[in-house]
Amino acid sequence: MRRELHAGWLAMSLLLGSATATTSVRGEERPWSGGSAESERDRAVRDFEEGRKAQVADRLEEAEFFYLRAWARMKSYDIATNLGQVQLLLQKPASAAKYLAFGVRTVGPEIEPERLARMQALLAEAKAQVGTLRVRVTNVADAEVLVNGQRVPAEEVEHELYVEPGQHVLVIRRAGYEEAVVHVAAVAGSREEIATELKPKTATRPGTAGAPMLGEAKTKAPAAGATAKEPRSWVPAIALSAASAVGLGVAMGFTVASNKASADMRAQRSALWQAGGACIDAPVEHALACRELQRTAARADVHANAARVAYVTSGALAIAALTYVIWPGGRPARAVSLEVGPGLDAGGASIAVVGSW
Template structure:
């Protein structure tokens, strides 16, 4: 994705990106957008709107500075003197009336955007399924390992052995090798299931904690998943 850093000369002005409200000036942090061209606009009840079209590269950031000017009244636009104010200029001419400067409105907090919890529920359910599969494979691997120990003990107690096994023990040794293979298979399947369950759980937590667009994230906290060979986890980054 790309990012837009938007600044407006008047606090409280409504900021829109491609016609969508993203907050009021001054914005907290950047506005994340897809790569390409985007139209950024600032609106205020007492000011003329201003807009700018910028192009954002993938992974890049574009800075947008919008200057909005006060709206001129009809009397100011036509040069007609209003009652109780203004002064004549030249021979009977009337100059524009200088009124009090407009007072910027205090920025109003935007209503929080409702988060869609369906992905969190789906990812959590999938993580639980993966955990259940991992536990089942672990139990199966342990049972197969117990069977293998019992088979090996039976061969040893009968006075035989599998290396260079005589014909009398060939069947028992084949079953022992099959059991050992099942132990390895179940063990690897359990590892894959536990890993998948962990990744899905990390994805669910990341989605649940990720700051929503247009809302102020306290301390600009970012929650990111981290997976490497042998382990996985969550990295929380922030600045205070």
């Protein structure tokens, strides 16, 4: 199919090859601007010629690249027609139909009837492979149309849209109106008219009885006899969580201290044994070492007990914070007062939390 099309229509692309240099988008004569700087028109002519060379050499992807770049710089019927032909050969019929339709629609009066007939035949070939849509908005002149989320240029909306066979979603919108969504099942060679009317968005007028002013929220008053409930305060949950984190940090610190004291105790006991001494009925020469060993052991126990207390306290505070968060609200908010403080004595350690809310 691709080779048959190429052989049949390549001559036409060559016939259209000289038009870009002298015509504008509507095929009218464009005066030479002069000057040494290369204009966008000059770049478009150069890209068009490169596209023709690539097309003649059957490098269709390269030809499409140059034609697209020329089209971005200047809208001309000959660029559009050659681009549409190449895309038709590349099996892109929907895009090809768009450019071929532009070429047929904007061709200049200087074109020979035979060339115009070939352009029309190419467009018919492309339209036979796609679905054609005609969108009309009956009450809005400048509505925006999106096909599958892609905005369609206004110039195309005024004429025809071309889509691949299959399911498509059209969105028609304009500021101040509710958007219309149309689902289309396109069939190759089909043509469908889509006529719609956009509904203006409803807006409540300021001062209307029983209606809130614009920008003003309408709230319901509590029923007779009902108690107005204050919104839940998150301060207690934050305070309890912070206290839990502090408790966890204290517990970890005491754990490290306990482990260090235990290591010191083991080192002192090992040194005492190696010296041949013992702390039961200890002789005078080992009494000092035994007293130091006892102090180290006591310090390890105090730190271990403090760590346990801190871990338990941290867990209790975390549970309290979680309970407050998930407990049903409704109680009036009160002022919050919360104090957290650690406590440590010879027999252990503690964390005190005193508060009201």
